[in-house]
Each structure stands twice: as C-alpha cells, then as structure tokens.
Amino acid sequence: MARVSQAHLDARRRQIMDGAAACFARNGFHATSMQDVLREVNLSAGAVYRYFRGKDELIGAIVMEVLDTLGKTFEVAARLSPPPPPDVLLGRAMDDVLRQGRGFPHLIVQVWTETLRNPELSAVMREGYEKVVEAWVGLVRAYQEAGMMRADLPADRVARTMIATAQGFAAQQALFGPLPVEVLEDGLRALMSMGAAQAGPAASDGA
Template structure:
C-alpha cells in the first residue's frame, strides 16, 4: 500500500477544521453534531476520527489556531519601532482577524463563509468557556500570551514618547484588547461594521483634551 504523504495528511486535517469552523459559525457548538461535520466535509467517520476524537477536540484545535493567529498579528506589530498608533494598529489587527472569517483565507488557515463567521464563532467560544474547563484553560493561556504582546506594544509607545508613561502598560493593553473584543462582539450581534468605524472612534478618543 502506498504511504500517505504528510502533505496529504495536513490537507485532510485542514479540510476537516475548515468544515467544522463553517458548521460552528453557522449553527453554534451545541446545535452542531459530528454528523453535521461529516456531511460538511464529505468524509467518512473513520477519516475524521483519525484526526479528532470528537467535537471537543475540534473546538480546541480551532480555538488554538485562532489564538495563535491573534498572537502572531500582535507580535508582528510589536516588532515595529515605534509601533503604529493605536487607531492604525487596532484597525490593522481587526482586518487580519476578520479576514479569517471570509473567503480570503486568513493567516491562521481557517476559512468559512461570510465575514460574520469569525465574530460569531468567538462569541460562542467565550460562552463555551463557562462550562468547558479545558477550553477555559486554553483561552486563559492564550489571553496571557496575547496580553503580553499588547503590553510590549504599549511599552513601545511609552518609550517613543507617544503615550504617557505613568499608567501601567498592562492596564492600557487590557483596555486595547477589550476594545477589539467589543468590536468583534458588535460584528457578531449586529452585523458587519467597517473597520474604519473603530479606527475613527479611537482617533477621536485619542484627541480628547481636558478643559483648562
């Protein structure tokens, strides 16, 4: 029997993850069964279970990939000296992240139908962490790494004199992350919103001056 190449194995795993992501984005975790995934990817149960023992493993694999893509995007921005201003940075990161949920494949590899797919999936992940301890631990670990990347960016602002240095960098990083998360939540709940909206809003907030 001919030996299956690693390239073929990787492509098959990619096919399964993409199909599962599309199912989860459309119908949510609980309403999606493994049978739905099998139908979506047009593979036998044996072919899918060779890679993933069940739905929880699929969810964990997708979340891991998304978190890694987020971290890569932030770390790439942190390598710029000085980093781009917050409105440009957050807009750029959101373009990268939202691109994962469109038909233009994101850097993380995942792709599914419709630009609202990624935000909807992330809201479902946040909800799922309240009942799934393993997923919660995975999210916590990912958040720590993403926060570290954001903190490094803020420290770059402070060192360049672009931002006041008397506020802990971690506090600013958490606020920037919350802004990006809130924008993703709005996308999930209310439909597509141009990234320029969050950029304009941040730019306006950055221009606020206290009355003399």
C-alpha cells in the same frame, strides 16, 4: 502504500477546521454534532478522527489558532520602530481575522458562552488569552518607549483595554450585523485625539 505528504496532511486538517468553524458559527456548539461536521467537510469519520478526537478538541484547536494568530501579529508589530499606532494596528488585525471568514464574530460569541460551562475549554482560553495579553503588553511598552503613549500607566492595564476594544467590536458584528473595520479605526482615532490641541470645525464656529 504511498506516503502522505505533510502538505496533504496540513491541507486536510485545515479543511476540517474550516468546516467545523462554519458549522459552529452557524448553529452553535451544542446544536452541531460530529456528523454535521463530517457532512460539512465531506469526509469519513476515520479521516476526521485521525486529526481530532472529538468536538471539544476541534473547538479548542480553532480557538487557539485565532489567539495564536493575534498574538503573533502584535509580537511582530512590537518589534517595529516605531510600531503602528493602535488605530492602524487594531484595524489591520481585525481586518485580517474577518477576512478569514468562518463566521468569526459569531464563533467568538459561541466560544465565550461555551467557556462558562466547559472547564477544559476555559483552560484553553485562559492559556491563549494570557499569551495574547503578553504580546500586547510588549506592544504597549514599545509605544511607551517610543513616546507614543503615556508611560505612567501600567502596560498590562492598557493591553487588556485594547483587547477589550477588539472583543467588543467582534461582539457587535455578531449581534448587530457587519460593520466596516473603518468604524473601529475612526473611533480609536477620535479617542486617541482627546487632549490634543486641534483647530477643528468646532474651534472655528465662533470665528
């Protein structure tokens, strides 16, 4: 029997995860069965179960992949000198995630809901989330060391607020429809400008 290449195995695993994510985003975790996933990816049960033991393992793998991707993005950014400002970095990260498709905004809301009732998924989420927080704390410290951000506030609190901003934008996408990433970027730029002395239109109205 011919040996299957690692590239083939990786491509098949990617096919299964993408198909499952599309099903979950479209119909939710509970309304999606493994049979639905098999039909979506057009594979036999044996082919799918070679990679994943069941639906819960598939969900966990998808969640960890998204969190790992985000964590690595910010780890790389923290090593740059100076790192990209928050509006640019968060916009870039969100754009990268949304470009992957797979109904990410709907999927993340489904994950949050499932996490409340599934202890195993909750543990996976907590582990992945703490890794993301760690990466973002490193980024905040890089901002502080570069003089781009106040250094008298705990980096952990700033990092969690930045994460909440990205999560909130994803939730808006899921609940109210697509929004361009520029909305997030412009909103962050406006918040970042508070306290800065600027001669904008409001300052010139009384001239």
